[in-house]
Amino acid sequence: MSHSETQAVRTEVVGKAGLIILNNPPVNALGLKLREGIVDALSELNGDANVEAIVIYGEGKAISAGADITEFGKTPKLPTLPEVVNAIETSEKPVATVLHGVALGGGLEVCLASHARVALKGTLLGLPEVTLGLLPGAGGTQRLTRLVDLETAIDLITSGRKVDAAKALEIGLVDQIGQGAPRDVALKAANDIIEGDLKTRVTGELTAEIDVDVLAAAQEKYDRKRPKLIAPIKAVEAASHAAKPIQEGAKLERELFLELMESPDRQGLIHAFSAERATRQFPEAGAQPRACDTAGVIGGGTMGVGIATAMLLAGITVTILETSTERADNAKAAIEKNLASAVKRGKLSEKARDERLASLSASADLTDLSDVDVVVEAVFEDLAVKTEIFQKLDKICKPGAVLGTNTSYLDVNDIAAATSRPESVVGLHFFSPAHIMRLLEVVVADKTTDDVVATALAMAARMKKVAVRSGVCDGFIGNRILAHYRKVADYLLLDGNSFEQVDKALEDFGFAMGPFAVGDLAGLDIGWATRKRKAPTRPAEERYVTIADHICENGWFGRKTGRGYYLYGDSKSREPNPDVVEIVEQVRASEGIEPRAVSDEEIVSRYMTAMISEASRVVEEGIALRPIDVDAVFLFGYGFPRHLGGPLNYADRVGAAQLVAQIETYAKEDPHYWQVPSLLQKLADSNGSFADLN
Numbered sequence: 199m200s201h202s203e204t205q206a207v208r209t210e211v212v213g214k215a216g217l218i219i220l221n222n223p224p225v226n227a228l229g230l231k232l233r234e235g236i237v238d239a240l241s242e243l244n245g246d247a248n249v250e251a252i253v254i255y256g257e258g259k260a261i262s263a264g265a266d267i268t269e270f271g272k273t274p275k276l277p278t279l280p281e282v283v284n285a286i287e288t289s290e291k292p293v294a295t296v297l298h299g300v301a302l303g304g305g306l307e308v309c310l311a312s313h314a315r316v317a318l319k320g321t322l323l324g325l326p327e328v329t330l331g332l333l334p335g336a337g338g339t340q341r342l343t344r345l346v347d348l349e350t351a352i353d354l355i356t357s358g359r360k361v362d363a364a365k366a367l368e369i370g371l372v373d374q375i376g377q378g379a380p381r382d383v384a385l386k387a388a389n390d391i392i393e394g395d396l397k398t399r400v401t402g403e404l405t406a407e408i409d410v411d412v413l414a415a416a417q418e419k420y421d422r423k424r425p426k427l428i429a430p431i432k433a434v435e436a437a438s439h440a441a442k443p444i445q446e447g448a449k450l451e452r453e454l455f456l457e458l459m460e461s462p463d464r465q466g467l468i469h470a471f472s473a474e475r476a477t478r479q480f481p482e483a484g485a486q487p488r489a490c491d492t493a494g495v496i497g498g499g500t501m502g503v504g505i506a507t508a509m510l511l512a513g514i515t516v517t518i519l520e521t522s523t524e525r526a527d528n529a530k531a532a533i534e535k536n537l538a539s540a541v542k543r544g545k546l547s548e549k550a551r552d553e554r555l556a557s558l559s560a561s562a563d564l565t566d567l568s569d570v571d572v573v574v575e576a577v578f579e580d581l582a583v584k585t586e587i588f589q590k591l592d593k594i595c596k597p598g599a600v601l602g603t604n605t606s607y608l609d610v611n612d613i614a615a616a617t618s619r620p621e622s623v624v625g626l627h628f629f630s631p632a633h634i635m636r637l638l639e640v641v642v643a644d645k646t647t648d649d650v651v652a653t654a655l656a657m658a659a660r661m662k663k664v665a666v667r668s669g670v671c672d673g674f675i676g677n678r679i680l681a682h683y684r685k686v687a688d689y690l691l692l693d694g695n696s697f698e699q700v701d702k703a704l705e706d707f708g709f710a711m712g713p714f715a716v717g718d719l720a721g722l723d724i725g726w727a728t729r730k731r732k733a734p735t736r737p738a739e740e741r742y743v744t745i746a747d748h749i750c751e752n753g754w755f756g757r758k759t760g761r762g763y764y765l766y767g768d769s770k771s772r773e774p775n776p777d778v779v780e781i782v783e784q785v786r787a788s789e790g791i792e793p794r795a796v797s798d799e800e801i802v803s804r805y806m807t808a809m810i811s812e813a814s815r816v817v818e819e820g821i822a823l824r825p826i827d828v829d830a831v832f833l834f835g836y837g838f839p840r841h842l843g844g845p846l847n848y849a850d851r852v853g854a855a856q857l858v859a860q861i862e863t864y865a866k867e868d869p870h871y872w873q874v875p876s877l878l879q880k881l882a883d884s885n886g887s888f889a890d891l892n
């Protein structure tokens with residue numbers, strides 16, 4: 199046995215097998231060390247007369263998650279990944295790869311260039327580059343199209359969808375399914391190649407069957423898509439070159455890849471990828487979490503049912519609490535329905551569903567929560583109701599239990615003060631439907647201790663939620679910012695734009711739904727209740743738009759009543775409600791407003807500038823830890839267009855100086871609403887960016 203070592207890549211010769219072992223935790227990303235190491239290892243093993251077959255395998259949890267994302271945007275260092283895959287494909291001795299964990303992006307491209315592929319059961323394979331605003335840039339579009347049929351290849355390349363090993367075998371993406379540890383499978387693969395039991399071939403020498411109709415259909419699909427993203431369109435273009443000789447096609451693919459590398463979508467999408475992970479860095483993250491294996495959820499409404507479902511799916515034992523046995527049973531039935539739908543969508547096996555259901559109980563007796571690790575209260579937003587519940591919980595729950603409230607705007611300090619253990623109280627603000635939406639705002643009150651915050655984090659990780667730390671303020675991070683910028687839509691409507699135009703402009707910009715359509719979906723009565731609550735503290739100088747109140751006075755609350763801003767018939771399409779158009783005209787007339795519609799561009803500019811202003815204040819006040827936390831809140835809780843990276847990532851695209859200039863212009867009409875936040879001013883003055891504060 200001979201042995202040579204570099205930091206990230208080792209070679210080993212076992213009999214006639216030459217092994218290339220990747221060891222770059224946590225996911226064998228193909229950074230410089232790995233790329234250099236693979237090229238050196240190939241050269242070494244090709245030069246070793248004892249070696250007859252070479253096999254690459256990975257240590258740790260995956261063969262490779264692809265190119266090292268952290269190197270993007272920096273000066274590329276040689277060898278590039280295309281050079282690495284080229285070295286694999288042109289190796290004199292046959293090269294096989296063993297796939298385990300995940301084989302994604304450049305990681306899969308390494309496998310595609312190998313002469314044979316053996317995947318361990320359960321491995322996930324995919325080319326997710328489009329989800330980062332890129333396309334496979336190391337021959338992926340050229341080689342995948344040579345191994346699998348064009349339609350399947352285009353689907354995988356443009357969707358970023360992953361397939362498991364069994365499916366990969368079925369479509370021809372891998373040659374064998376292996377069993378055992380990657381190293382053992384690698385040794386067997388080498389032996390099989392030598393014995394002729396595992397066939398090898400050079401992928402680049404195969405012919406890709408290019409059907410122009412399939413390409414045209416894919417091109418059209420992504421041309422029509424809104425928001426129109428450039429990466430899948432370019433990925434189809436790259437695949438269209440697969441009938442050319444591999445070197446030529448790969449060169450054209452590389453040019454398209456480098457073009458995308460410069461696109462703002464790429465920057466936004468990679469920021470979104472990082473945001474999901476950056477939020478885990480809480481100051482309290484190092485504390486030892488308390489137990490969170492059993493939970494009580496108080497309140498069987500949509501929110502409580504969603505939270506209970508999310509917890510059950512994460513393997514937590516749940517008791518759902520309601521005010522009567524009948525209501526508790528109804529809540530339990532609603533949870534069962536959610537689990538049934540997860541089974542239907544293929545997210546849960548029937549066996550797992552039955553196991554989960556065995557850990558669910560319903561009760562109308564609060565004392566049944568005496569032994570749970572965590573309580574999440576999700577009852578009506580009323581401080582008196584909530585404090586009464588927390589007073590009772592204080593007496594009932596075991597010492598050390600974490601007491602969470604799902605309030606969306608009440609002061610968590612007030613709720614904590616109702617107990618003799620405020621250190622155990624934390625805000626756990628889920629977003630509806632709580633078993634689907636990824637965001638969880640963890641609201642840290644004055645006395646919440648680190649271990650309680652760490653428990654919330656651990657629970658979020660179990661539920662696969664994106665937990666964002668928030669300080670206490672009205673609405674926390676998300677709803678506070680929303681309450682501010684949402685007013686702009688009403689001002690635009692009052693001043694002359696139609697609600698359809700406002701919605702459409704923002705939908706064309708990238709939001710799945712405009713603010714008026716969202717209001718109809720959420721229920722207009724919710725905003726109405728909030729406005730009534732805030733009426734006593736509304737400053738006299740604030741412009742107040744009464745249109746929504748008039749709509750609600752008619753009992754029109756949006757979709758649930760069949761009409762709001764829009765009319766909702768049987769079809770999913772929305773028609774503007776003519777009665778609302780009339781209300782708008784009446785309100786304008788009564789206030790003596792001469793309607794003046796602004797352009798779509800200005801609609802977007804006002805809306806986004808307002809959002810960024812309040813987001814800037816939230817960062818400045820320390821409610822959000824960093825700008826990237828605000829981005830995560832909007833990406834994972836408010837449907838913010840992912841390719842724009844979040845409000846404060848988008849702010850950097852516009853530039854602080856430009857934003858300040860916009861606010862100053864709008865302030866001429868309404869100096870109370872449009873005020874330059876001091877942090878934004880500081881960034882404008884210093885030519886700085888929000889990214890500098892992450």
Ligand code: 3H9
Pocket residue numbers: 224225227263264265266267268279280300302303304305307326327330332333334335336338475476
């Ligand atoms: C590409 O390959 C381009 C090529 O076609 C062409 C080039 C020329 N690089 O998500 P996790 C980190 S584009 C660097 O928490 P999980 C991640 O940030 C790439 N780092 O774990 C995190 O770090 P930290 C195409 C990476 O088990 C840690 O690993 N590939 C990379 O939930 C653990 O990750 C992709 O798009 C990377 N490529 O999920 C795959 N990947 O601990 C992107 C991960 O400091 N990755 N990290 O926060 C994923 O989808 C998931 O991370 C994965 C693991 C499924 C692998």
